[in-house]
Structure formats: C-alpha cells, structure tokens
Amino acid sequence: xxxxxxxxxxxxxxxxxxxxxxxxxxxxxxxxxxxxxxxxxxxxxxxxxxxxxxxxxxxxxxxxxxxxxxxxxxxxxxxxxxxxxxxxxxxxxxxxxxxxxxxxxxxxxxxxxxxxxxxxxxxxxxxxxxxxxxxxxxxxxxxxxxxxxxxxxxxxxxxxxxxxxxxxxxxxxxxxxxxxxxxxxxxxxxxxxxxxxxxxxxxxxxxxxxxxxxxxxxxxxxxxxxxxxxxxxxxxxxxxxxxxxxxxxxxxxxxxxxxxxxxxxxxxxxxxxxxxxxxxxxxxxxxxxxxxxxxxxxxxxxxxxxxxxxxxxxxxxxxxxxxxxxxxxxxxxxxxxxxxxxxxxxxxxxxxxxxxxxxxxxxxxxxxxxxxxxxxxxxxxxxxxxxxxxxxxxxxxxxxxxxxxxxxxxxxxxxxxxxxxxxxxxxxxxxxxxxxxxxxxxxxxxxxxxxxxxxxxxxxxxxxxxxxxxxxxxxxxxxxxxx
Numbered sequence: 001x002x003x004x005x006x007x008x009x010x011x012x013x014x015x016x017x018x019x020x021x022x023x024x025x026x027x028x029x030x031x032x033x034x035x036x037x038x039x040x041x042x043x044x045x046x047x048x049x050x051x052x053x054x055x056x057x058x059x060x061x062x063x064x065x066x067x068x069x070x071x072x073x074x075x076x077x078x079x080x081x082x083x084x085x086x087x088x089x090x091x092x093x094x095x096x097x098x099x100x101x102x103x104x105x106x107x108x109x110x111x112x113x114x115x116x117x118x119x120x121x122x123x124x125x126x127x128x129x130x131x132x133x134x135x136x137x138x139x140x141x142x143x144x145x146x147x148x149x150x151x152x153x154x155x156x157x158x159x160x161x162x163x164x165x166x167x168x169x170x171x172x173x174x175x176x177x178x179x180x181x182x183x184x185x186x187x188x189x190x191x192x193x194x195x196x197x198x199x200x201x202x203x204x205x206x207x208x209x210x211x212x213x214x215x216x217x218x219x220x221x222x223x224x225x226x227x228x229x230x231x232x233x234x235x236x237x238x239x240x241x242x243x244x245x246x247x248x249x250x251x252x253x254x255x256x257x258x259x260x261x262x263x264x265x266x267x268x269x270x271x272x273x274x275x276x277x278x279x280x281x282x283x284x285x286x287x288x289x290x291x292x293x294x295x296x297x298x299x300x301x302x303x304x305x306x307x308x309x310x311x312x313x314x315x316x317x318x319x320x321x322x323x324x325x326x327x328x329x330x331x332x333x334x335x336x337x338x339x340x341x342x343x344x345x346x347x348x349x350x351x352x353x354x355x356x357x358x359x360x361x362x363x364x365x366x367x368x369x370x371x372x373x374x375x376x377x378x379x380x381x382x383x384x385x386x387x388x389x390x391x392x393x394x395x396x397x398x399x400x401x402x403x404x405x406x407x408x409x410x411x412x413x414x415x416x417x418x419x420x421x422x423x424x425x426x427x428x429x430x431x432x433x434x435x436x437x438x439x440x441x442x443x444x445x446x447x448x449x450x451x452x453x454x455x456x457x458x459x460x461x462x463x464x465x466x467x468x469x470x471x472x473x474x475x476x477x478x479x480x481x482x483x
Contacts, residue, residue, distance in 0.1 A: 003055040005086065006065050008122045013069070016115045017079045026332035029356050030117045032108035032124060034324040035349070038133055039291075042453030043443070044322065045139045045436055046107055047170045048131030049097040052124060053422050059088045059120070090116050092417035095359065097427070098135075098173055098436030099412065100443060102372060102458045104392050106329070106357050109413060114331075121326045130163070133322040134170035137291075137313055139440065142175025143448055144295035149306035151193055152176040153286065154314030167314035173433050176313070188429045195223040195256050195284070202228065208238040215242050215253065222246060223254035223284055226269075231260055236272050243278045254282035256308070262287065263302055270303040284308060290317060295450055327352045342471050348393050353464060354471050359412040362401060369442045370406055375461040383408055389459030395469070398459075 019025050037044060061069075061083045069075055069083070090112025101107055108124065110117055142150050152171040158164035161183075168184030178193040179185060185192035196214055204210035207229060215222040224242065226235030236255065243253040255273070257265050266283050273281045285297075286308035297304060311317070329352065330338050340355035356377040362370045373389055375381060384403050391397035415423055427435075446454035460468065 001058055002060045002062065003058045004065055005059050005061045005083070005119060006068070007126070008119055012118045012121060014074070015118055017075055019115050020079050020082060021076070025113045025115050027338065028112065028114045028117050028328060028332065029330040029338070030110040030326055031106040031329045031352070031357070032128060032324060032326050033104055033106050034322050035103055036323060037103060038136055038316070038319040038322055039140060041136065041140060042447045042449070042456060043100050043102060043136070044132050045135040045174050046095055046099045046101045046132055047097060047135035047173045048127040048166070049094055049416070050426055050432070051131070051169070052127040053092065053417055055123060055127070056088045056092070056120065056417065057420065057422060059123070061086055088116060088120065088420040090417070090420060091415060093413045094416050095412045096414070096435060098432040098439065100439040102456055104353070104458055105359050105372065105374060106413070109356065125324055125326055129322040129324040131166055131170035132324070133316050133319065134167045134314060135174035135436070137316055138171040138174025138176050139436070140291045140450065141294055141307070141309060141313060143440070144291040144298065144450065145307055146298055147175070150176045151178045151180070151306060151308045152310070152313055153180045153308045154310040155181045157311040158314040164314065169429065171313055172429055173436055190429065196225050198225065198228045201225060207234055208241060211238050211242040212245070215246055219246065219249070219251045222251065223256050223282070225256045225258060227257055227259045231257060231265060232268055236269050240272065240276045240278065243273070243281055244276065247278065252280045253278070254284055254305070256284040256286065258286045262293070262297060263300060266302050266304050282306065286310070288312065291450055329354060330356050340467060340471065342468065344472060344475055351472065353392070353460065354467055355464065357464065360409045361412055362406040362409045363442070365407040367442055368444060371401065371457040371459065373459055373461055374464060376463050376467070379461060379463055381409055381411070388462050389457065390462065390465040392458065392460055
C-alpha cells in the first residue's frame, strides 16, 4: 500500500530538481491557511487532516513512477535515484480535525526540508480544501435542520468516485448521519441507508404491489416513495394501506417526497397519516435541497423528520472550492538559524504573516469562544494576563482582552506527525464528528447563522504584528534601493 508522490504539480518536481542540483535544501516552515469563508458564512469546519496523514505516511515514488518521469527526459539520473528512495520525513503541526476555524489562521504547519515541502503542497491542499469545504456545507445544513436526521445521498452527483468518497467522509464530520455510498460505509464506518427509486415502483404492475413487496423485504425500513404518479392521490393512499398492514405486525413505515412543494405537501401528508392512525410514520424529503430551503422549512414548522441531500452537499453547491493556500513562513539560513519570511502583496490582505506561529483561542467562564489570537510559537500565553489583539490588516486597529473578560485560553496547533510518522492513535470518524459538534456548540449562534453572520475576531499578537511591520518596511526599503 503506497500513495503515489506523483500526486503533485509538475512544476514542483522541476523546482525540486533545481534545489537538488544546486544543493539548496534548507529546513523550512510552510503554513496552510485560507483567506475567506465559503458560502458567505462565518466559519469553516476543518476536515481531511487524518486522511492526509495516512497518505503522507505512505508517500513514495514506485519504480513505475520513476520510469514514467525518466521517460519525460526532463530529469537527471541522480535526481531520479533520490526520488526512488524518497519517503516523507517531516513534522506536521495542525489544529484537530473537525475544529471550527477562520480566515488567516495557520491551520497546518509543515516543518521539513524545502524539497519535501514543495512536493507535498498539491496533496495537502487537495485533501484539506475539498473536505473542509464539504464538511462546512454539511455543518450549515445540519444546523439549518436543527441537527435533525441528515442523509447524504450524493454519490451520483459527486466529482468522480474519489470525490464521492471524500465527500461522504467530510459530510459526516460536518453533520450528516448516514450515507447512500456503500463504499464510504465500509471504508469509514458511516451508517448506510436508502429507500427506493421510481423505477422500482414503475417495474411492478401497480404502485400498491410495489409498496407491499418493498415492505415485505424491508419491514424495519419501509420508506415508500410516494411521488411517482400522484403524491396526494394514489401515492399517499397506497402508502397508508401498506402502513396499516405493517402496523398490524408491529412495524411502521415512512414516506419520501422527491418533488413538488415541500412546504405544502408534508403538511397534507402528515394530516392524512395521522388521520389514518399512523402517527409514528415518518416523512423524508429530498429534491435539490439547500441549507436555505431546509432552514425555511424548519422555521415554518413543516412536519419533516429527515432530509436526503445530494448535489448541493457533496459538490459545495454555489461554492466550488475553499481558497486554501500554502505559503513559506520561515527558512534556514546558511549558519543554521531559522528566520521568518513573508510574501508581500500590493493587496494587504494577501500579505502573509511571517514566522513560526501558534493560534490561541480564548473562552469565557461558560466555555464560549471569544476570539482567536495568532502569536509567534515562542510566545508564552497564559490565563490571568491582559493581551492586545491587533487587526491582521488594519495597522492601527486593536482591542484589549482584559484578564477579567476571559477564563481560559487554549493552543490549537499540536504536533500530529514527527519524522514522517503519525503521533498517537488515529481518531475514529465518529470521534471527529463528536469533536466538531462540540466546537460548534462553543460559538454564539450569531457566528453560525446562514445570512450575514457576525464576524469572529482573529487577531495578531503584539510581537507578531511588530515582526510583520518590520519585515514589510525592510522589504519596501530594499525594493526602493534596487529600483
């Protein structure tokens, strides 16, 4: 079992050969962070980390990989020999998978050589950007449904088999509780579920016969699709006939609606079921649901028990990607010292934060998250002290976190890999979901709302702000001198 190191952009390999040939391979630190929240929302659920760690542990170039590269006539034999014996040997610091995170925060720190850091960029961003996007989407949908039963039905609309598998995993972290993807069920231990297709009903001589046959085969999961022909006519009427038959043997049914007015139909169907004595029958809805639709239906108290969501969940809907990036933050000098570095842009929000950094989250006495502070990793942050929080972009904007306004503070970045090996036990997907839910609960609902969420403050410490300004001024002076 290995992960092909060819999962990288080609220019990474050409740069790597340049570093290798010039014997330029210092120790470096790279940060992964994202710039803006997706879906015009207030947060991101960080996902994909533990799968990334699995892949980094098995990252290698097979003989076939090396033979392919050799056939391109772009690489030297010496460099190819290096690749054939390559294994990842770096250290990874990261926030816990499932954490609620915000723009500009260094979610992953990679400590390794320059060659290794370049090689893993594509793999790292591919895993973290997509899964974090989908986990966030699932979280928004789950919150919109008041943590009701959310079923991920996205296999057929996902971007390929690998995209579908990753989407099922990420959706579960964010809040879905079951998947229709059987392979995801086996791979990750996610409960699997499904009802029936319209073709099942159409294949029988009558709708009633199809319902009876399905209920007989699935007495404990008889969810009947009632909108093949006439939802409020034969559909619900035949479902009630079968529901009463199942009730006699101590079983119950559910009905699923996959089309039509999802505000009106469930109300009428609920009354018909209740009037027939099937008060324990459940109603499942699907049909291109978004978090906005779900939230509206919940707000209007439409009697819906569970939600089957596919397209808008596993593809990200209106948001095609998370804009996560990977930037150099520190590098080794010829004398062995590690110095901070930063990317400078005419757009101040694209100017990166230099140095090896840590994130501290401050909480009130009830465990509510108050604000995050990005510091240099060397800084000591302890409760019982006052801290100045500087705006990451505005040079003169700051506020004081007084010692009597917070109760505790916690460092979010911890070491996950050392010398290319995972530290500690790999958490189960269920444990990651539980942690994610707990993180969400620590934030005031104003940060979580679907529309116009309150902006959660992420700030820089005094030392980091000072370092950033010093490097910025120094580089600007150097540029003017060289002009």
